[in-house]
Amino acid sequence: MKTVRNLDLAGQKVLVRVDFNVPINEQGEVTDDLRIQAVLPTLHYLIEHKARVVLCTHMGRPKGQAVEKYSLAPLATYLGTVLDMPVAFVPDCIGPEVASAVADLADGQVLLLENLRFHAGEEKNDPEFSRQLATGIDIYVNDAFAVSHRAHASVVGVTAHVQECAAGFLLAREIEYFHRCVETPQRPLVAIIGGAKVSGKLEALHTMLDRVDKMILGGAMANTFLKSQGYDVGASKVEEELLDAATDLLRKAGEKKVKVYLPVDVIAADRFSPDAICKQVTVQDIPEQWLALDIGPASVICFNEVLAEARTIVWNGPVGAFEMDAFSRGTLALAHTIAASHALSVVGGGDSNAAVKMSGEEENFSYMSTGGGAFLMLMEGKELPGVKALD
Numbered sequence: 319m320k321t322v323r324n325l326d327l328a329g330q331k332v333l334v335r336v337d338f339n340v341p342i343n344e345q346g347e348v349t350d351d352l353r354i355q356a357v358l359p360t361l362h363y364l365i366e367h368k369a370r371v372v373l374c375t376h377m378g379r380p381k382g383q384a385v386e387k388y389s390l391a392p393l394a395t396y397l398g399t400v401l402d403m404p405v406a407f408v409p410d411c412i413g414p415e416v417a418s419a420v421a422d423l424a425d426g427q428v429l430l431l432e433n434l435r436f437h438a439g440e441e442k443n444d445p446e447f448s449r450q451l452a453t454g455i456d457i458y459v460n461d462a463f464a465v466s467h468r469a470h471a472s473v474v475g476v477t478a479h480v481q482e483c484a485a486g487f488l489l490a491r492e493i494e495y496f497h498r499c500v501e502t503p504q505r506p507l508v509a510i511i512g513g514a515k516v517s518g519k520l521e522a523l524h525t526m527l528d529r530v531d532k533m534i535l536g537g538a539m540a541n542t543f544l545k546s547q548g549y550d551v552g553a554s555k556v557e558e559e560l561l562d563a564a565t566d567l568l569r570k571a572g573e574k575k576v577k578v579y580l581p582v583d584v585i586a587a588d589r590f591s592p593d594a595i596c597k598q599v600t601v602q603d604i605p606e607q608w609l610a611l612d613i614g615p616a617s618v619i620c621f622n623e624v625l626a627e628a629r630t631i632v633w634n635g636p637v638g639a640f641e642m643d644a645f646s647r648g649t650l651a652l653a654h655t656i657a658a659s660h661a662l663s664v665v666g667g668g669d670s671n672a673a674v675k676m677s678g679e680e681e682n683f684s685y686m687s688t689g690g691g692a693f694l695m696l697m698e699g700k701e702l703p704g705v706k707a708l709d
Contacts, residue, residue: 319493320484320708322360322459327369329425330456334360334486335472335704337462337688338375338393346392352671353464354400356688360461360486361401361428368425372455373397374411374434374472375462382438394430405430412437412450420454440471448475455479461486463493464689466704473704483708488688493705495685496696499664504629505531508661510621510652512537513635513669516560522697523567527574532628534579534621536613536637536648543568543580544601552586552604579624583614585638585645592642612638613648622655631656633665634693636673649673657682666693 336357341349348354364371378388394407404427408419411431419429434440439447448471452458458480460466465473466489477483485493499507509530511519516539526533535543541554546564571578581601586608587594598614599605613621625631633656640649650673656663657679665674665683667690674680687693692702 319490319705321490322363322484322486325457325482325484327364327367327457330369331372331420331423331454332364332369332457332459333372333374333452333455333476333480334364334459335462335465335476336373336375337464338373338390339377339464340393342392348393348396351396351400352675352686353688354397356488357461357486358400360459360488363487364459365401365403365426365428369457370420370423370425371428372420372423372431373428374431374451376435376440376465376472377433378435380433380435382435382441384433384436388433388435390430390433397428397430401428403428408432410436412447412453417453434470434472441468443469443471443475445475445478447471449479451476452479456481458483459486460484460704460708461488462704463489463687463692465692466689466702467692467695469703474707477707485705485708489705491685492687492689492692495664495687496693499630499632499662500529500697504662506628507630507632508532508534508624508628510534510536510631510633510637511635512539512637512649513667514538514555516542516557516564519635519694520560520563520567522694524570525699526697527567527571527576530576530632532577532579532624533571534624534637536581536617536621537635539635540581540637541610547580549601550604550606551601551610552606552608554604554608554610579621581610581613581617581637582620583616584610585612585614585647587611587644590639592644594644596644611642612640612645615647618648618651621652625652625655625659625661628659628661631659631661631663632697633663633670634667634690634697636669640669640673640676646673646676650677653677653679666690
């Protein structure tokens with residue numbers, strides 16, 4: 319894969335697709351800059367090599383309309399502080415004003431364009447929007463792994479209108495870690511898959527059966543698997559239409575000799591609320607109309623024993639409703655266990671990353687991926703459109 323290291327950058331106008339879809343509070347302050355920090359090595363390299371840097375990103379879901387709360391203007395100020403240099407901002411991402419601002423850039427300067435999704439052409443991968451986005455640009459760099467599974471104009475379409483394309487350091491590193499942890503792993507390889515739904519991860523789960531040695535299932539999605547095996551999970555969230563699919567996956571896992579671990583106990587609650595009445599019960603004893611909202615201590619012990627033997631660990635999705643303190647113990651316990659292990663550990667997905675950050679263990683994971691959907695698409699054995707387009 320060609321990266322920015324392979325480019326002659328001096329004096330070149332470089333359009334960099336980043337993912338700065340970060341939370342900003344009502345005061346216009348960035349409250350979590352993980353995705354900004356992740357792309358700084360690429361930005362510093364471009365600036366040091368005298369490129370003329372044009373940054374483009376999306377924020378939120380404005381549905382093709384200019385929505386003030388999704389404006390990137392506060393990001394220009396924040397980015398200027400992080401880079402310790404002025405970052406110019408233009409209130410659009412295509413058009414004459416943008417073309418003029420790009421043309422006026424000097425070597426080593428940085429310009430941030432307005433939210434790409436203020437134009438419907440971005441998500442539609444519209445050829446004309448792609449062409450306008452590339453106006454005056456010499457080189458295109460993709461450093462937005464988290465959106466590289468989407469065939470959008472700034473990820474795929476723009477590459478047809480720029481002479482030279484390459485990956486940024488973040489994108490290259492994401493792909494490198496995926497290869498290390500999934501395609502050429504040290505074994506045993508253990509995958510922990512959690513989150514709310516089976517439906518969004520079913521294809522990835524089937525593909526993983528050909529790659530992993532053991533699989534731990536948790537979160538609300540585990541309820542569907544438990545019910546498919548005959549357990550009464552009370553009023554817990556279940557995808558009834560996928561019960562047969564869950565049974566089929568467990569059957570195939572047995573055929574492939576992949577051991578799948580489900581919770582043996584849960585923290586059940588009478589309602590989904592921080593002040594709910596809670597109790598630890600086995601999966602056989604979940605009360606009627608109660609919700610399973612976290613794995614229990616016996617499950618933590620069981621899962622920890624599995625992880626103790628792992629040489630590679632891949633984690634996508636929390637194993638409980640960790641955003642509420644009463645239901646955070648299982649997810650945080652796994653975070654501490656993985657952090658203390660000697661395995662190569664890679665976590666992917668926004669909720670999973672948030673849980674690791676909550677645990678205070680960020681520095682003790684081998685790698686924290688910036689993408690959830692892109693990570694899962696790779697797990698499904700598919701090529702990312704954004705990566706393919708660079709070729």
